[in-house]
Amino acid sequence: MTAEELKNYLQSWDDSLEFIEKIPEEVALFAALEDIPSEWLNVEVPLSHFKGIMQHLKSDENTAFDYLFNMTGMDWGQELGVIYHLESTRHGHILVVRVRTADRENPEIPTVEDIWKTAHLHEREIYDLLGIRFTGHSNLKRIFLTPDFQGHPLRKDYEDDYMILRK
Amino acid sequence: METNTQILSTEDLRSQEYFLNMGPQHPATHGVLRLLLTMDGEIVKNIEPDLGYIHRGIEKMVEYDTYRQIIHVTDRLDYLSSHMNNEAVALAIEKALEVEVSDRIKVIRTMMDELTRIASHLLWWGVMGMDIGALTTFMYAFRDREMINEIMEKTTGARLTMSYNIPGGVMFDLHPDFVKDVKAFIPHMRKVLPEYDRLLTGNIIFQRRMKGVGYLSAEDAISHGASGPVARGSGVRCDIRKKAPYSAYDRVEFDEIIETGGDNLARYQVRMREMYESLNILEQLVDNIPEGPYQMPMRTLIKLPKGEFYQRVETARGEFGVFIVSDGKKNPYRVKFRSPGFSNLNALIQAGRGVKLADLVAIMSTFDFVIPDIDR
DSSP states (O other): OOHHHHHHHHHHTTTOOTTSOOOOTTOOSOEEOOSSOOSSEEEEOOGGGHHHHHHHHHHSTTTOOOEEEEEEEEEOSSOEEEEEEEEOTTTOOEEEEEEEEOOSSSOEEEOOTTTOTTHHHHHHHHHHHHOOEEETOSSOOOSSSOTTOOSOTTSTTOOOTTTSOOO | OOOHHHHTOTTTOOOOOEEEEEOSSBGGGTBSOEEEEEEETTEEEEEEEEOOTTOOOHHHHGGGSOHHHHHHHHTTTSGGGHHHHHHHHHHHHHHHHTOOOOHHHHHHHHHHHHHHHHHHHHHHHHHHHHHTTOTHHHHHHHHHHHHHHHHHHHHHSOSSOOOOEETTEESSOOOTTHHHHHHHHHHHHHHHHHHHIIIIITOHHHHHHHTTOSOOOHHHHHHTTOOTHHHHTTTOOOOHHHHSOOTTGGGSOOOOOOOOOOSHHHHHHHHHHHHHHHHHHHHHHHTOOOOSOSBOOOOSSOOOOSEEEEEEEEOSSSEEEEEEEEOSSSSOSEEEEEOHHHHHHHHHHHHTTTSBHHHHHHHHHHHTOOHHHHHO
C-alpha cells in the first residue's frame, strides 16, 4: 500500500474497533502527523490504546507489519517517547508510529517484546539511556552502562560536569 | 547386594545447570563481547549478552557535533563497513537538503561500497576459518584483502576508517591508478574465489561444523530484526540495495543472494556468493565512470531544516540506518544509528539455544559481529 492508502485504511479502523474494547469518543486513534516531512506515513498513537493497536498492526492481513527495523527513544523536552519504524516484508510498506508520555519521573510504555522479538534488546537500550520503563518486559535492566550508574544520559536535562562541556 | 550399575541407574543421574562466562576477552568474540551462558553439561540453554565494554556514547556525542563532523564518527561503528556508514549519513543530509549529486559521485560511492563489502567478507572468511581451527584461510584472505586496502589508500589516504564521503560528494577525486587497479583486482579475485572453495568450503570437517548447525527460521529472523547475510541465509529478501536503491544501485544488474538453509552453511554461502555479485557490480561500473564534479557546492556550516530524516543502506553486515531529528540548528537534536549487529545479536540468542558450546563459536563466526557496531 502507498502511504495515502495506508492512511485511509488506518483511519477506517476508527469505525470498526472490535479489537480494542471501550474507546472514549474523544480519543483519536491515529493522529497522522502531516507537519513532519517524511517519505513514509507518520502516525501517533495514544498511550492508552498503544498495545492493542500495535498487536493489530502486525496481525491484520492488510497491514502485516512483521519487521520492526528501528526503535528510537526520544526526549522532546517535556515529554518522553518512542518512535517505531515498522515494515511489512509481505507488502513492502513502511509505517512510522510514535507514542509519548508526559510523565518524566516514572515514564511507562507497554512492551512490544512479545510482538516483535527484536524489541527485547532495543527496549533495554532505551531503558538504559532514557529511563523509559517498558511494562511487561522479561528482563529490563541496564545494557550498556554499569548497574550502579546514576541517571539516563540521552535525556536532554542530563548533567555531567566532567564528560559534557556546556558552552 | 547392590551393584555399581544399579546405583548409577539413569533415574539417579541428574545434571545441574551452571553459568559459564564467555568473554569479554575471548578470541572468538572478535572484540569485547561478553556472553553469560546458562549451560547444562555441554549444551547451551540460554545466552545473555552483557554489552557496553566499548560503549562510547556516540549518539550523545553527535548531538554536540556539526553534520560534517558526524560522518567521521560513523567510521568507528562498524569499522569494516566504514564507507557505507559514511554514505548513510551523507545521503541523509543530502535528502534533507534536497541535493542531487552528480552521476560521478554516485558511481564512485557504489564502487567503494562494493570494494568495502569484498574486503569485509574477506576478513570474515579468514577469521571464520581461524575460529574453527583452519589457520591457512587467514593468510589467504589477508593477502587478497591487501589489494583492496591499497586501492583505498591511494584514493582516500586511509586503509580502514576512510571518512571518504562528505555531504554533497566525496572528499577527493579518484586516484589516476584507480581504474587500472580495480581492473587488475577483479580477475585476480575471480581466480582466487574458487581456490577458497577448494581450501575450506569442500572440507569434510568444515561441512560437519556448518551443516544443520545454528538453525534460524525465516519467521524468527524477521521477528528478531535480523538483516543482511544472516537473514538472507534464512531465505528472507531484505537487501536494501534492491528494496530501496540508493546511489548507483538502480543502474547495475546484480542478484540478491538468497539461501534457504537457515544454518551456518547457508549464511556462509550467502557471503561467498555475494563476493561474486560485488565483482559483477564493479565490472559493470569500472569502464563507465561518468565525468563530472566529485563534490557538489555545499555550505561550510550545514543546517538541516526542521524534520526527521531516515536513510537506510546495506552494509556488509546488514541494514544500517541513520535517523536524524533536526530542530533547524547546526547540531542535530537526536541521532539514532540502527546498527545491524545489535539486532543480529538478538537473533543469536535464538539460534544459539540448544547447541553445543563449541558450535556456538562457529555460529558466532557466521553471524559476523563487529562489537563497536553493537555497542556504539
